Amino acid sequence: MIRAYYSEPVDKFLLDSPSSILGDLTQNHSFALEDLQKNAWIAQIEILQRELKNFSGAYIAFEYAIPRMGKRIDVVIIYRGIVFALEFKVGDNKYTKSAIEQVLDYSVDLKNFHEQSHNCAIIPVVVSTEAPREELVLNKYPDAIYQPIMANKNNIAEYLSEILNKIACKNQIDSEVWLNSVYRPTPTIIEAAQALYTGHSVKEISRSDSGAINLAATSNTISSIIDHSKLQKRKSICFITGVPGAGKTLAGLNIANERHNVDEGEHAVFLSGNGPLVDVLQEALARNEVASCSDVKTTKGKARRKAKAFIQNIHHFRDDNLQSDLAPIERVAVFDEAQRAWTKEQATSFMSKKRNMRDFSMSEPEFLISVLDRHEDWATIICLIGGGQEINTGEAGLPEWFTAIHDSYPHWDVYASDQLTEIEYTNGNNIYSALSDEQLTIKKDLHLSVSVRSFRSERLSGFVKAILDLNLKTAVELNKELREVYPLKVTRDLEAAKNWLKSKARGSEGLGITAYSGAYRLKPYGIHVKSQIDPKTWFLNNKNDVRSAAFLEDAATEFDIQGLELDWTCVAWDSSLRIKNGAWEFKNFRGTRWQNVNDEIRRRYLLNAYRVLLTRARQGMVIFIPEGSVDDETRLPEFFDPMYNFLLECGVSILNAFQ
Known part of the structure; x- marks a missing residue:
């Protein structure tokens, strides 16, 4: 990912022609460029070349990437140990709540996830070009982020100078180092799904510090299992375990997204029995696609249908495959919170009472494996298992999956971590007792041991x-x-x-x-x-x-x-x-x-x-x-x-x- 579309010392920025700067911005913009964006850049360049004439030694970057949010800061100015994050609203005559919230989001994101910004003063600035003058008020949060400043096209230099006179920063910033800083985000699952869905890699949106398991390594391990199964025409089931918030769902979404390819016969789907999670993710993906797409033909309904092909309710998937004995289009199925799949008793009772299927006599794990087993050659199931997460009547826990494998699918290869036998996953059962050494393969990367949900503390x-x-x-x-x-x-x-x-x-x-x-x-x-x-x-x-x-x-x-x-x-x-x-x-x-x-x-x-x-x-x-x-x-x-x-x-x- 290109960190900034244009970045130079301010001294050089002032000498560069607006057309050459615009050329760099345009060349690095990977999406269809609309006139509105082009005109906004022209206005920003004109304003800043006028306002920054007395800021020799400063550094400027246009369109600086915030990968976790899938967005870019309009302009970053680095000067005397301070990071200024500018959000331009060209043509606006007022300072909107959405703009204030947006630039504050960018600043918080830099402070929390951008390594070179951890110890910097960060000042968010909303530049509504035609808005009236507002008094400059400096209020600082405990982490050295300041409350957003309101500026217009004529007082940016004035306010920056006043701020620099009031704030003395001991820490000097190497602009080149800052620009290429390590970025260690921990996105919410909603942000992660949106970022992956729009083309970001798991490396861009996951942390990489030594205190957290590398989610990319886990994803690579799963990919190698899928590739091996495909090459050897084997059927495999893979169990990913982890503490709450360790990134199991992120790893699963990444695999489903990477393998979501019908043309290569590897169509993957992300399945969850968690109705609220499915509804929220489907809606979030649909809203995000509509908001970011310039194609007027992309309606909310169309975007929602597309999202539903990627993320599905596991019970809908089950019901669809009860209508036919044919193999499903999916060869890779990711089951989120697989420990919550229903026991035989719960599934049989539900199917009898709610679906009038009195001859149904399988647990949900057994039935779900049977659906993928319909493929003649290969298929892979990835089960995401959370210890101590069963909260509803009839949820099977992990042992039910191994009972199904032992009783009905001994030809399936099993991959798991060395942590899978912990009591919080097994409830004290010896889940491996019926598996042969040839059937079971232990891979340590299939366990995520550190929470990344709470980026402030992994304890x-x-x-x-x-x-x-x-x-x-x-x-x-x-x-x-x-x-x-x-x-x-x-x-x-x-x-x-x-x-x-x-x-x-x-x-x-x-x-x-x-x-x-x-x-x-x-x-x-x-x-x-x-x-x-x-x-x-x-x-x-x-x-x-x-x-x-x-x-x-x-x-x-x-x-x-x-x-x-x-x-x-x-x-x-x-x-x-x-x-x-x-x-x-x-x-x-x-x-x-x-x-x-x-x-x-x-x-x-x-x-x-x-x-x-x-x-x-x-x-x-x-x-x-x-x-x-x-x-x-x-x-x-x-x-x-x-x-x-x-x-x-x-x-x-x-x-x-x-x-």
């Missing part, structure tokens, strides 16, 4: 596990590592939690409230888990929409948010999961009172629900634990206080109402 999943294990010693130690880089708070005041989220989120960063699906007694606090959200609207609409996550009115449950993430979350803790005498109590609210949950599987689902909720925040989290009420037997303080005190013992800091 979050370990901390959450310690909390749910009630392992105070480990939680205390991990919290010491978390507190400096990952804001984690606990509060008894929901309004304080909401205000904290609003104060933390910048630009278009996502924020929202989450709660357990059985948290019915959070209703007195305004959290109605029975009021279902529309995931597409909740995740994708902006903060002005009352139905959106950022409006902080509607809470998402573990079913809505599993597989997705936000930057900042409030986890509302109810008394379904409570501490008594140093151990968990598992409760279910039925009618007017709490009942004990005695079934071990249902207990595991409840614990896993909170595991999901506590691992959704990329940047920071506040946990709201109500104080309860002595006047309400369903919300007694003794239900909540032990959990609150346990978090304090773990070192989680208190968020007070005035903070």
Whole structure:
């Protein structure tokens, strides 16, 4: 990827002819060039060649790439240790909220993911060329990003000079080094899907530092398995494991995208039983294609149909293949959250009651393997497995896949990591007992051991596990590592939690409230888990929409948010999961009172629900634990206080109402 379409010292920029600069911009622009863009560049060049005459020693770059977002900053100016990010709105006579949010997004992205910008002062500037003059106000965030400056075509130089007089930066920037800096993004799964779908590689949108498993290496390993299966005419099943947020879905999307090629007979599909995830990704891809496409024939419906061929609901895929015994068009199938596939009992019951198929007697893993097994020569299944992620009745976990392989498909080759036998994946079963040495191949790259969802801290999943294990010693130690880089708070005041989220989120960063699906007694606090959200609207609409996550009115449950993430979350803790005498109590609210949950599987689902909720925040989290009420037997303080005190013992800091 070309980092900038044009980049030179300002001294040279002032000498270059506008036509030659425009020529570089045009040549490096890989998409169809519209007159609107061309005219915008001409205006920017004219304005900046006039405004930067007294900035000898500065450096300028046009159209600097932000790969995670799939976009480019209009102009970057580097001078005296400061990075200025300019977003031009040529012809605009006002400073719009969208422009302010956009340039702040770029600045936050540079600060978090661009290595040479970690220690720099970054100043976002909105240049609405025809807008009236606004007073220059410098307000700095804790990480040395400044609140956006509003400028017009006539006062850019004036404001830059004033800023340089007020801010003294000790760190000098080598412009060439900055321009070619390592970029280590950790995109949300929505951003990743959009970037991959529009042609970016997994290398461009994934981190590459030594603390994270290289997702490209995992993708290469899977590709080699597919190529071997194709060459040797073998059928193979590959299991990718990883901690929550480690990038399993990203790896799966990358493979599905790379192999999404009907012409070469390798048509791949990304399948998930997670309805909200599928709906959100399909909608996000469709919206992004319509927004970025200049072809008026690209309608929302057409874009949505195209996205549905790439990402499908696994139950729709199943139902389609029940209508025929023919081999499907797909030879490569990626099953996301494969541990959530249905057991034989659940699948048989559903097919009998809902599909009137009384002779159906297979687990979902067995049936799904049978569909790909219809191919005469080769096929590959990639199963993405998350430990401790089963949250619903009838979800099989990993053992059901191996039972199906052993009982019905011994001719399939099996590839897995050396971590697959961990109890959180197997529930204590010896899943390899029926496989021969020739059938099983161990590849270490098939396990992703470090969370990359939370780019501020890769220890979050370990901390959450310690909390749910009630392992105070480990939680205390991990919290010491978390507190400096990952804001984690606990509060008894929901309004304080909401205000904290609003104060933390910048630009278009996502924020929202989450709660357990059985948290019915959070209703007195305004959290109605029975009021279902529309995931597409909740995740994708902006903060002005009352139905959106950022409006902080509607809470998402573990079913809505599993597989997705936000930057900042409030986890509302109810008394379904409570501490008594140093151990968990598992409760279910039925009618007017709490009942004990005695079934071990249902207990595991409840614990896993909170595991999901506590691992959704990329940047920071506040946990709201109500104080309860002595006047309400369903919300007694003794239900909540032990959990609150346990978090304090773990070192989680208190968020007070005035903070």
